[in-house]
Amino acid sequence: MMINLMEKKQNELLEEFNSYVKEIYDNPEIGNVEYKTSKLLANVLIKYGFKTKCPNLLETDFLGIYESKKAGPKLAYLCEYDALPEIGHGCGHNLIGVTSILAAIMLKEVIDEIGGSIYVFGCPAEENFGGKVQLAKLKAFDGCDVAMMLHPSSKYAVGSRTQALIPVRFTFHGKSAHGCHPEEGNSALDGVITTYQGISMLRQFIKPCCFIHGVITNGGKAANVIPEVATIDYYFRAPDIKYANYIKERAINIANGAALMHKLTVEHEIYECIYEDKKINYTLANELKSIFKDMGIAASDVDEVPAGSSDVGAVSYQIPTIEGNMKICDSNVCGHSKEFALATISEEGKLALKNGSKALAILGYNLITKPELLIKVKEEFLSE
Numbered sequence: 001m002m003i004n005l006m007e008k009k010q011n012e013l014l015e016e017f018n019s020y021v022k023e024i025y026d027n028p029e030i031g032n033v034e035y036k037t038s039k040l041l042a043n044v045l046i047k048y049g050f051k052t053k054c055p056n057l058l059e060t061d062f063l064g065i066y067e068s069k070k071a072g073p074k075l076a077y078l079c080e081y082d083a084l085p086e087i088g089h090g091c092g093h094n095l096i097g098v099t100s101i102l103a104a105i106m107l108k109e110v111i112d113e114i115g116g117s118i119y120v121f122g123c124p125a126e127e128n129f130g131g132k133v134q135l136a137k138l139k140a141f142d143g144c145d146v147a148m149m150l151h152p153s154s155k156y157a158v159g160s161r162t163q164a165l166i167p168v169r170f171t172f173h174g175k176s177a178h179g180c181h182p183e184e185g186n187s188a189l190d191g192v193i194t195t196y197q198g199i200s201m202l203r204q205f206i207k208p209c210c211f212i213h214g215v216i217t218n219g220g221k222a223a224n225v226i227p228e229v230a231t232i233d234y235y236f237r238a239p240d241i242k243y244a245n246y247i248k249e250r251a252i253n254i255a256n257g258a259a260l261m262h263k264l265t266v267e268h269e270i271y272e273c274i275y276e277d278k279k280i281n282y283t284l285a286n287e288l289k290s291i292f293k294d295m296g297i298a299a300s301d302v303d304e305v306p307a308g309s310s311d312v313g314a315v316s317y318q319i320p321t322i323e324g325n326m327k328i329c330d331s332n333v334c335g336h337s338k339e340f341a342l343a344t345i346s347e348e349g350k351l352a353l354k355n356g357s358k359a360l361a362i363l364g365y366n367l368i369t370k371p372e373l374l375i376k377v378k379e380e381f382l383s384e
Contacts, residue, residue, distance in 0.1 A: 002114065002369075006106040006361050014354060017102045020044065021353060022345050024094035028083030031125030034060040037081045038122050041097050045120055048105045054122070057138050061131060062122035064101075066108050072116025073374055075364050076141060076319070077104045078149040078312070080126045089341040092152030092328060093126065099326070099353055100149055103360035116368045119144055123311075130273030132311040136318055146284065146320050146367055146377060149312070150356045152344060153325035154333065156292055158285040159278075160303035160325075162310050163211070164241040166248045167272040169233045170195060170255045174264045176228035185226035186263045189219050192230040194258035199234070199251050206247055209306055211237040233271060239306045240277050276313035277306065279384065283377045284322040284363075291362050297355060299324070320381040322363075326356040 020040065029037050038061065042054035045064035054062035079097035084090045104120045111118060121140065124131040141147060172192055177185025196214060203212055213235040220227030234251065238244035252268055259266040285302050292299040315321045329343035343349055367374050 002110040002365060003362065005109050006365070007358065009106050009109045010102065010354070010358060010361075013102060013105065017098050018350050018353060020098045021094050021349065024081060024097070025089050025341065025345050028088040030085055031082040031127050031129045031131070032059060034082055034124050037097075038062050038124065041079060041081060041101060041122060044101055049108065050104070050118075050120065056122070057140055058124060058131065058134055060124040061135065063140075064104070064120035065117065066104070066111065067117040068111045068115050070112070070115030072114065072368050073145040074117050074119060074143055075107075075367060076119045076121055076144040076147040077101070077360065077364075078132070078147055078315070079120065079122045080149070081122070082125050082127055082131075084127060084336060087336060087338055087341060089344055090336045090338060091127065092340060092344045095152050095328065095344045095349060095353060096149060097122070099356040100360065102353065102357035103364065106357060106361035107364045110365065111368070114365070114368050118364070126311050128272050130275060130311040130314070133273050133275065133314040136314040141315055141318050144319050145374060146322075147315050148322055148360055148363060150324045150326045150360060152328045152340075152349075152352060154327060154329055154331040155300055155325060156297050156327050156355075157300035157325040158288045158302055159280065159323050161239065161280060161306040162275075162278040162308055162313055163209070163237040163239060163306045164244040164277040164313070165275040165309035166236045166244045167234065167270060167274070168236065168248055168251065168268050169231060169271040170266055170268050171229065171231045172259060172264045172266050174226070174228055174262070177226040179224035179226065182226055187226050188230035188264060189227040190262045191255070191258045191264045191266060192216055192219065192232045194261060195232060195255045198254035198258065202247070202250055202254065207238070207243065209239050210243065210247060211235070212247065237309060273311065275309040275311055276317055278310060278313040278323065279316035279321070281316075281320045281322060281377060281380055283373070283380050284320060287366060287373060288322060288324050288359060288363055291359050291366070295355060295359065320377045324359070326352040328352045
């Protein structure tokens with residue numbers, strides 16, 4: 001009966017919520033400047049009876065709360081809504097935020113009867129600046145029992161491991177000189193090139209599922225001037241934060257050695273947000289898979305091979321968290337592409353909104369109405 005009430009509410013709202021997916025698609029905003037999008041989503045929560053604050057703790061975040069008058073778990077739905085530069089919503093965050101909010105509104109339809117409370121977190125800047133990392137540092141998720149979200153994909157799945165990511169910038173300082181008198185200078189670019197070569201050699205000596213990406217961001221200004229300053233930016237990724245730190249320290253040693261070789265100085269800095277790996281909760285994953293199965297959807301198990309990085313890892317180390325997947329396209333469509341963005345407003349994207357919000361709403365319902373399920377979720381979280 002309760003599930004039917006949630007489905008009825010969803011049917012009333014689907015057309016409206018698809019329009020929100022399209023509106024955000026048409027007006028993409030990159031991380032930390034999602035002013036219109038955060039306000040739009042916050043106003044939707046206000047419209048449907050959530051006590052909402054926007055912004056809440058960050059420049060473009062929000063928090064919507066609905067508390068029943070009965071005791072019960074405090075469930076968190078996570079929203080993302082930042083876009084990629086030039087590409088737009090090539091990661092489908094316009095669909096993520098709307099799906100989470102629709103699920104929360106569906107659960108609100110019955111929560112006064114079953115108890116508990118719903119917290120909807122607007123989480124900005126996932127792509128580069130780690131909105132969830134910042135919120136976690138500010139203890140935004142303290143007191144919540146579980147966090148839930150679904151990410152667009154080429155398949156339905158119950159989640160995957162992610163890689164820890166440490167972004168490091170190396171800046172070399174030397175001495176400029178005329179290109180015809182190189183003996184009077186010390187080339188900062190030589191330090192960058194030697195570092196690049198050294199770190200490239202490091203790749204063969206690190207564990208599987210680790211990745212190193214580097215790009216020279218400043219190599220000098222003119223061919224006939226020995227560069228005084230040169231910089232190179234790196235991402236160091238690994239299955240866990242401890243090993244990512246190990247790779248980072250090896251890279252720092254290489255850069256220091258390059259500076260010594262070429263009579264330079266070098267400094268390093270973290271130039272973007274560090275992302276932790278995602279902690280998997282298999283109890284939540286199995287429950288979501290069962291829900292998908294009951295909906296007639298075959299969902300893949302947890303992908304144990306980590307790929308990509310996400311700031312949701314920071315949440316997963318604070319409370320039990322699940323980030324499943326909903327299908328919006330075939331596997332030949334690449335993420336972070338204009339084609340992937342277009343898929344969010346396709347017919348398959350509309351179906352994903354329907355299936356995804358239903359699955360998240362039922363997951364929330366089950367966590368409230370099956371106390372033994374929530375106990376098992378928390379026991380697994382605390383045992384790791």
